Amino acid sequence: MQRFVILSKKDLDAFISALAQSQKVVAPVARGHNNFSFAEVSSGKEITLKYIPTILPPKKYFLPTQEIITSYNKRENALNAILEYEKMVIFGVHTCDLAGIQCLNMVFADKPKDINYIIRKNKIAIIGLECNDYCDEYASCHVVGNHLPNGGYDLFFTDLGDVFIVHINTMLGDELVNKAAVFKSADAKMLKALESLRQMKHSIFKDEVNVKHQELKPLFDRSSNSKVWEDLNKRCVACGNCTNVCPTCYCFDIIDEPNLDLNTGVRYRRWDSCQNEPFAKVAGNENFRKERSQRQRHRYMRKFKYPVDKYSRYFCTGCGRCSRTCMAQIKLKETINDLAKETQ
Amino acid sequence: MKRIELKESEYIVAPAKILEARMMTAQEKYFKIALEGGTSLDHEPGQFVMVSLLGIGEAPISISSSPTKRSYFELVVRNVGKVTNALHKMEAGDSLGIRGPFGRGFPVQILEGNDLLFVAGGLGVVPLRSLINFVIDNRRDFGKVHILLGCKKPADLLFANEIKEWGKRLDVNFNCTVDKADPDWKGNIGLITSLIPGVNLNPKRTFAVVVGPPIMYKFVLIEILKKEIPQKQIYVSLERHMKCGVGKCGHCQIAQYYCCKDGPVFSYDQIKGNLEAL
Numbered sequence: 001m002q003r004f005v006i007l008s009k010k011d012l013d014a015f016i017s018a019l020a021q022s023q024k025v026v027a028p029v030a031r032g033h034n035n036f037s038f039a040e041v042s043s044g045k046e047i048t049l050k051y052i053p054t055i056l057p058p059k060k061y062f063l064p065t066q067e068i069i070t071s072y073n074k075r076e077n078a079l080n081a082i083l084e085y086e087k088m089v090i091f092g093v094h095t096c097d098l099a100g101i102q103c104l105n106m107v108f109a110d111k112p113k114d115i116n117y118i119i120r121k122n123k124i125a126i127i128g129l130e131c132n133d134y135c136d137e138y139a140s141c142h143v144v145g146n147h148l149p150n151g152g153y154d155l156f157f158t159d160l161g162d163v164f165i166v167h168i169n170t171m172l173g174d175e176l177v178n179k180a181a182v183f184k185s186a187d188a189k190m191l192k193a194l195e196s197l198r199q200m201k202h203s204i205f206k207d208e209v210n211v212k213h214q215e216l217k218p219l220f221d222r223s224s225n226s227k228v229w230e231d232l233n234k235r236c237v238a239c240g241n242c243t244n245v246c247p248t249c250y251c252f253d254i255i256d257e258p259n260l261d262l263n264t265g266v267r268y269r270r271w272d273s274c275q276n277e278p279f280a281k282v283a284g285n286e287n288f289r290k291e292r293s294q295r296q297r298h299r300y301m302r303k304f305k306y307p308v309d310k311y312s313r314y315f316c317t318g319c320g321r322c323s324r325t326c327m328a329q330i331k332l333k334e335t336i337n338d339l340a341k342e343t344q
Numbered sequence: 345m346k347r348i349e350l351k352e353s354e355y356i357v358a359p360a361k362i363l364e365a366r367m368m369t370a371q372e373k374y375f376k377i378a379l380e381g382g383t384s385l386d387h388e389p390g391q392f393v394m395v396s397l398l399g400i401g402e403a404p405i406s407i408s409s410s411p412t413k414r415s416y417f418e419l420v421v422r423n424v425g426k427v428t429n430a431l432h433k434m435e436a437g438d439s440l441g442i443r444g445p446f447g448r449g450f451p452v453q454i455l456e457g458n459d460l461l462f463v464a465g466g467l468g469v470v471p472l473r474s475l476i477n478f479v480i481d482n483r484r485d486f487g488k489v490h491i492l493l494g495c496k497k498p499a500d501l502l503f504a505n506e507i508k509e510w511g512k513r514l515d516v517n518f519n520c521t522v523d524k525a526d527p528d529w530k531g532n533i534g535l536i537t538s539l540i541p542g543v544n545l546n547p548k549r550t551f552a553v554v555v556g557p558p559i560m561y562k563f564v565l566i567e568i569l570k571k572e573i574p575q576k577q578i579y580v581s582l583e584r585h586m587k588c589g590v591g592k593c594g595h596c597q598i599a600q601y602y603c604c605k606d607g608p609v610f611s612y613d614q615i616k617g618n619l620e621a622l
Contacts, residue, residue, distance in 0.1 A: 068347075069355045072398040077439045079398065081353030086345050112354050112590045224619055251594030254587045258399040265399050267355070274594060280620070282585045283424040286558045288598075288620045298597075301619070306600040 003168040004186035004194075007157070011182040012164070013044030016091065018180045024088040026061065028054055038090065047092060049159070052135040053319045057097050057247035058090050062104055062121055063271075069116060069254070070267040082266070083116050089125040089176070096141050096319040098128050098152040100247025105152075106311050107250055125172055128153035132197060133204055138320030140208040140333055143216070146318050147205040148198065158194055165194050208318075209336040216314065219339055220305040224297075228338045233293030235328040240273030242322035242330070243299065248307075248315040249273070274298055300335065354590045357396040357441030358383070363416055365435050369500055372467070373432050375419045379442065384414045389475035390449030390581055390609045394589045395419070395431065396441030403427035404586040404604070406471035407445060410478040420470045420502060446589040447608050450475045450553060450579060458551050459487035461543060461573070463564055465494045465536050465556030469502050471581050471608075472555040476510070483515055490543050493520040494536030494556075498529045517543070536560065540567035547572040555581045561622045565612065578612035582621070 007015060019025050020042045027047040028036045036051040038058055064084075072079040093101075101121075108117035128149060131141075141147040149156055154173035157164045165186055168174050177183050211219055243249040253272040258265035272279065275295050280288040289295045303316040316332070323331040364376035379385060385393070387407050394402045403425065409418035423432045434440065452475075460479065464472040479486050491510055495501055501522075511518040519539050521532035532539065536556070552568045554561065561580060568578055584596035584603040591605035599618035601607060615621045 069353070070357075074398045077359055077398070077441075079357050079396070079441060081350035081356050082347060083350050083353075084345055084347050107592065110591065114590075114592060115350055115353050250592070252587070252592070253595075254402060254593065256399050256401045262399070267401075269588075269593070272594070274597075279595060280584070280597075282558075282583050283422065283428075284557065286583075288558075288584070294620060297619070301599070302597075306597075309600045 003174075004191060005166050005168065005177055005183040006186045006190055007164045007166055007183050009162055009164065012047075014182050015180045016041060016044035016047065018182070019089055019091075019176065022179075024086060025091060026058075026088060027091040031055070041091075049092070049129070051092075053094065053096065053139075053321050053324070055325075056245060057100050057319065057321065058093055059100060059104060059247050059250075061088065061090060061124060062101060063108075063117060063250055063252075066268055066270045067116065068266045068268045072265055072267065074263050074265075079267075081115075083119055085120040085123050087123045089127060091127045092129040092157075093126055093153065094129060094131055094135075094319075095149050096139070096146045096317040097247055098126070099144075099146045099150065099317040100319070101126070102150075102152045103248040103307070103311075103313065103315050103317070104250055106313075125176060126153045126155075127173075127176075128156040130156065130158040132159060132201070136320065136324075138323040138331070138333070139318055140316075140320060141318035142205040143207045143209055143211070143213055144314050144316050144318040145213060147201065158197065160190065160193050160197065163190070165190050209333050209340070211336055211340045216304050216336070217308045219336070219343065220301060222343050223339045226339055226342055228335060228342060229293040229297045231338070232296040232330055232335070233291055235330055236275070236292040236296050237328055238275050238277060238292050238295065239327060240275045241325045241327065243273040243275055244271060245321040245325050247317050247319055247321070248303070251279075274302070296330070354588070355443070357394075357443050360440055360442045362434060362436050362438045362440065365438075368420060368502055372420050372422050372502060375421065375431075375434075376416050377419065377440070377442070378416045382415070385411075385417045385442070385445055386414075387411050387417065387445035387474075388449030389452060389478045390471055391445035391447050391474075392471075392586075392589075392604075392608060393417075393419075393442050393444035393446065394586070395427065396443060397427055397430050398441065400430045401427050402443070402587070403431075404446075404589065406474075406581075406608075408470045408473050410474050410481055412478060412481040420467075422467060443589060446586070447604055448606065450581075450609050452478065455479075455551050455553075456485050457487065459545060459549050460489050461545060461550055461552040461568070462489070462491045463536060463540070463552065463554045463556070463568070464492070465560040465564070466496070466500070467502070468555035468557070468560070468581075469493055469495075469507075472553065473503060473506075475553060480510075480513070480516070487549060488517070488545070489515065490517045490545065491519070492536060492539045492543070494522070494539070496523045498522055498526050519543075535563070537563045537567050540564070540571065543571070545571060545573075547574070551577045551579065553579045558583065558622075565622070575613040575616065576611055579609055580612060580615065580622070581608045582610060582615070583608070
């Protein structure tokens, strides 16, 4: 049975403060003009409810930018596997980022399972927040089907003016609600309001590109040799911003870091980017993706083609971060439209 | 932030000891290695391990020995990067760490009973040797065996003594060529592709197994396809720089495949037409 409760907006502060008493709470906070990031908060006042996708997606809590995986002692020829984790609640996760976390879950649960990721993920409670309207022109959440919630949260907040209507999706979500004691039961009027909001969203959110959802994969299937990649080759500066900010990019490098005693140290994994020139290089300097066009094509294929074969879902969440952050103005919507135009 | 020790993790290494180490050519060093505690590596021909040197890092290295040798395994390493450089300074008695074996090796069960054409260029003989020696150790389970080797110059020839023995066997058709000869060289001169037309084989029951540097595949595959061996019966082993070995880090990705997990051995039929594969 679906369970909904109501939180008066003025009680959000009390809810967040209560949560922050017992564990770390992270939420979107403003960082200068039109920039936001997920950061630790101790009260609801610090949170920006109306925000465009944060600079980094919440993947930074699931797959930290840098993470110790083993520690070693050379003299004893010993190496121990390490997990670093933190119990926390993430508040205010948009539906695009919920989808991003679902993608990462699939990858890291794929055998052999990544124990570090799986334990860490189970220590994190997720509270989603609905987008009643587009964040900006870069978003393409409708065409990938992420403008509405598709699960992946413990609680889900929808703004109905003076109140939030909150969907309780898990036992953990139920516990968070009960502990705070500021929620009221939702009456039929509120449920009706949620329904009409969702109805209204149907007229607001439309396919953002000239390609339909189910046509995206076939488009990329036939775009291997497109001239569009040559265009990106001229513009891309191979900075790797697009992959860093992507909620579903998970590639990493593994690096040893000795301590000053030169005997002990750690081995950690650190975000890496397929856009970096040496990423696909092997011994003897052969580089399988030497050109920027190949690397950009690889990035797009990893969102719209390869994961569809493997996991039956698009790994683009429509958040628009890659387009927003690109110094060379490479825009995902534009690339898709260009590919579509060329192969019509 | 809490830090705990994990009992299970894909990043745990097995302690191992170097039993024997010697330079094989000017660039390649041979290592005979055993896991501590007498455990067998229990690999399939064509698989690879991650060699782990504490404080330096890890590198993916093909296993060169046949799994029929259970008490040790062999690696041949070219000195090309940080880890292999450090490895070259190591000698018998030194300790290192091993993760793996990883990946899908050569499909031994499928090859059984059939004729085999082995083509190795340069360092390609290192991984292919794991299969060649497996086949030789189980010789009657396979049909005709053709081995074609090629390298740049006689001094680059790996496992020279062992290769001489392959050449002497009555149950193996062996041929070898170098791009550039020296005065003592009595064999063929020319590219490996020049040896393929002369092989007398029945394409219906022959499986070709090709391993070599990236540049070699294109040309060798053309010659093998000319022999009318079906694409499903051609296997290649592809080189990529794996970092994790368990299908996550993305470095070895070839289209939808992770070379470390879905490969390094692929059938030509499976891999052809994929972006940036061959």
